[in-house]
Amino acid sequence: MKIGKKILYFCFLSVFVLSPLFADPINFTVICTNDLHSNFEGNGPDRYFTEIPNDGDPITGHYARIAELVKHVKSEKNEKNEPVILLDSGDYSFGTLFHIISPSKASEMVPEFQFFCDLKYDAITMGNHDFESEETGLAISLKKAAKRGLKLPFVVSNLFFRDVENSRIKEFYCSNSPDPHQSFLNRSLIKEYYCNGKKLRIGVIGILGPDAAKLSLANRHECGFYGFDDESGKDDLPQLYGKVNEIVKDLKENGKADVIIALMHGGELENRELIKNVPDINLIVAGHTHQAYFFQDGDTTVIQTGTGGKQVGLIEFAFDEGKLVPLNPQNTLVAINDSLESDKEVIQQIESYKDEIKKVIPDSKYSYDSVIYEVFSPILRGRWPNNFAGVFVASSILKQINKAAEKKFDLYITTSAMVRSDFAVPEKFPKVVYQFSDIFKFLPLGYDDEMHPGAEIISYYLTKHDFKKLLEAMFAFCGKTPSYEPVLSDSVSFSLNSFGIPLFNKIGNLKLNGKDFKDWPELIHVCSNSFFVKNLMKIKTITRGWVEIPPRNEKGEPITSFEKSGFPKEFMVFVESLSEVGRDSGR
Numbered sequence: 276m277k278i279g280k281k282i283l284y285f286c287f288l289s290v291f292v293l294s295p296l297f298a299d300p301i302n303f304t305v306i307c308t309n310d311l312h313s314n315f316e317g318n319g320p321d322r323y324f325t326e327i328p329n330d331g332d333p334i335t336g337h338y339a340r341i342a343e344l345v346k347h348v349k350s351e352k353n354e355k356n357e358p359v360i361l362l363d364s365g366d367y368s369f370g371t372l373f374h375i376i377s378p379s380k381a382s383e384m385v386p387e388f389q390f391f392c393d394l395k396y397d398a399i400t401m402g403n404h405d406f407e408s409e410e411t412g413l414a415i416s417l418k419k420a421a422k423r424g425l426k427l428p429f430v431v432s433n434l435f436f437r438d439v440e441n442s443r444i445k446e447f448y449c450s451n452s453p454d455p456h457q458s459f460l461n462r463s464l465i466k467e468y469y470c471n472g473k474k475l476r477i478g479v480i481g482i483l484g485p486d487a488a489k490l491s492l493a494n495r496h497e498c499g500f501y502g503f504d505d506e507s508g509k510d511d512l513p514q515l516y517g518k519v520n521e522i523v524k525d526l527k528e529n530g531k532a533d534v535i536i537a538l539m540h541g542g543e544l545e546n547r548e549l550i551k552n553v554p555d556i557n558l559i560v561a562g563h564t565h566q567a568y569f570f571q572d573g574d575t576t577v578i579q580t581g582t583g584g585k586q587v588g589l590i591e592f593a594f595d596e597g598k599l600v601p602l603n604p605q606n607t608l609v610a611i612n613d614s615l616e617s618d619k620e621v622i623q624q625i626e627s628y629k630d631e632i633k634k635v636i637p638d639s640k641y642s643y644d645s646v647i648y649e650v651f652s653p654i655l656r657g658r659w660p661n662n663f664a665g666v667f668v669a670s671s672i673l674k675q676i677n678k679a680a681e682k683k684f685d686l687y688i689t690t691s692a693m694v695r696s697d698f699a700v701p702e703k704f705p706k707v708v709y710q711f712s713d714i715f716k717f718l719p720l721g722y723d724d725e726m727h728p729g730a731e732i733i734s735y736y737l738t739k740h741d742f743k744k745l746l747e748a749m750f751a752f753c754g755k756t757p758s759y760e761p762v763l764s765d766s767v768s769f770s771l772n773s774f775g776i777p778l779f780n781k782i783g784n785l786k787l788n789g790k791d792f793k794d795w796p797e798l799i800h801v802c803s804n805s806f807f808v809k810n811l812m813k814i815k816t817i818t819r820g821w822v823e824i825p826p827r828n829e830k831g832e833p834i835t836s837f838e839k840s841g842f843p844k845e846f847m848v849f850v851e852s853l854s855e856v857g858r859d860s861g862r
Contacts, residue, residue, distance in 0.1 A: 309562030312370030365402030378412030400481030478532030484541025729844030
C-alpha cells in the first residue's frame with residue numbers, strides 16, 4: 276500500500292532514536308486534524324477529484340483519503356501493540372454544502388459526527404464556527420447523533436452556561452463525567468492505553484480561545500467561555516488559566532494522568548501564552564488560525580495542521596519516567612493529496628450525503644453538480660488590497676441586487692472571513708468548471724430562523740461618517756484578528772494612511788462611485804449579510820466600547836430590527852450572478 280511508504284520513515288526513526296533514550300518506553304502515536312470545515316470532497320473544484328492515486332487530480336484533502344491514512348496507521352501500530360490517539364481541535368463544520376445536513380430537520384444524518392465516530396476519534400473539541408447554526412442547530416445535530424447511537428467524545432473545558440431556562444445544549448453537558456461516552460460534552464476526559472505491559476493514562480482538555488469566543492459572540496446566546504467576557508468584549512486570561520490549571524491538577528492528582536493533551540482552538544500566540552501559564556500541558560493540538568506548524572516550547576509540543584484536511588498531523592511519541600519525546604519532529608505533517616488511496620466506504624457515504632442535500636434545499640433549481648461558471652485565470656483571496664476574490668464576490672452581489680432593487684444600494688460590505696473561497700486554476704488546466712457546490716463554499720455561513728442554510732441579505736442605511744468610522748474600526752482590529760478585515764464592492768475605493776492614527780484617520784482618499792467623501796449624501800444605502808449585521812449590532816462590545824455604529828432607516832433613524840429584504844439568500848444571489856454571466860457569454 277502506498278500509504279505505508281509515507282510512514283516508513285517514522286517507524287525507522289522510532290527505532291533509531293528511541294534505543295539510546297529509554298530502555299522500555301511506551302510508544303504511542305497522535306493523529307490530529309483541525310478546521311476541517313466539512314470539506315468532505317477536499318479543497319479545489321469538486322468535479323476534478325478521482326479515486327485513482329497519482330493520476331494528477333488537483334484536489335487536496337478529502338475525507339476518504341484521511342480515512343484511509345488513519346485506518347492504515349492504526350493497523351500498522353496495532354500490529355506492534357502501540358496505541359494511536361486520534362484528535363480534532365475544532366471547526367469541524369461549516370464550509371461546504373455538506374454542513375447544511377446536520378442542523379437540518381429535513382434529514383436524519385449528521386455527516387461530521389458520523390465521520391468522527393466511524394474513525395473512532397478519541398477526543399474532539401469545538402471551534403467558533405461550530406456555533407454558526409446557534410444553539411438551535413447544534414442541539415438538533417446532537418439530538419440526531421444521540422438518536423443514531425453515535426458516541427461523541429467532545430471535551431470543552433472552559434464552557435459554561437448562562438442562567439437560561441431550558442438551555443438547548445446543556446442537557447448534553449456533564450461537568451465531571453468519568454465515562455467519556457456518558458455525555459457528549461465533557462469538561463475533561465481520561466483515556467487509558469496499554470503498551471508492552473505498561474499502562475498509560477492521558478488526560479484531555481478542550482479550550483475555545485478568547486479570539487474564537489469573540490468571533491462566535493453573535494451566534495451564542497445561552498453559553499459562554501471562561502477567558503472571554505461577552506458583556507465587555509475583553510479577554511479574561513487569568514480566569515481562563517485559573518480554570519485550566521484547576522482541571523489539569525484534577526486530571527493529574529485524581530485522574531492519575533501521565534500525559535496532558537490540550538485541544539486548543541486558538542492560534543500560535545494563544546498557544547504560547549497557555550504554555551507559560553499552564554506548564555503541565557505536554558501537547559497542544561491547535562486550530563482556528565488555519566496555519567500549519569509544529570514546534571516545541573520547553574517541554575510542550577504544539578501542532579496545527581492548516582485547514583480543510585489538506586494536511587494531517589502525525590506525531591510519534593516515546594513516554595517513560597514522565598518524559599514525553601516526539602520522535603519525528605521534522606516530519607509531523609502528512610500531505611493529503613492525489614498520492615493517497617481513498618477509503619471506499621467513505622466515498623459511498625459522501626454520495627449518500629449528496630442525496631440528503633437535495634432534501635435540505637429541495638426548491639433549488641440547482642443540483643450539487645450543476646455547472647455555474649467557467650474560469651480561465653485565477654481570482655484569488657488575499658489581504659487588502661489584494662483580496663481580488665472578495666471584491667469580485669461583493670461587487671457581483673451588489674450588481675445582481677441592484678437589478679431588482681427599487682432603491683439602489685450604494686455598496687455591499689462583508690468581511691474577509693465571510694468570503695471563504697476563491698477561483699483557482701491549477702497548472703495544466705486551460706480552464707476550470709465550477710459547479711454549484713463550489714460556489715456555495717464562497718459564502719457558506721448563515722441560517723435563518725427555520726434553519727434553512729445561507730445568510731439573509733439585509734438592507735439598511737449608515738451616515739457617511741459612521742461608514743468611515745466602521746472602516747476605521749475594522750482595520751484597527753484586523754491587525755490582531757484578520758477575520759475583521761473589510762471586503763467591499765468596487766463602488767468604494769480608499770487608501771490606508773501609513774502614518775494615520777487608528778480609529779481616527781487611517782482611511783484616506785475615500786470615494787463612492789468615484790465621488791470624494793465630501794460630496795457623498797449624508798445617508799448611504801448599504802446591504803450586507805445577516806451575519807455581518809449581527810456583528811455590527813455588537814460592535815460596541817467587540818471594540819470594547821470604543822465604537823458604536825447604529826444602522827438606520829431611510830429617514831436616518833436608528834433601528835434595531837430589520838424587515839425582510841425580499842432578496843434570495845446571499846449565496847444564491849452570487850450563484851445567479853455567475854449563472855447570468857455564463858448565459859450571457861453563450862456557455
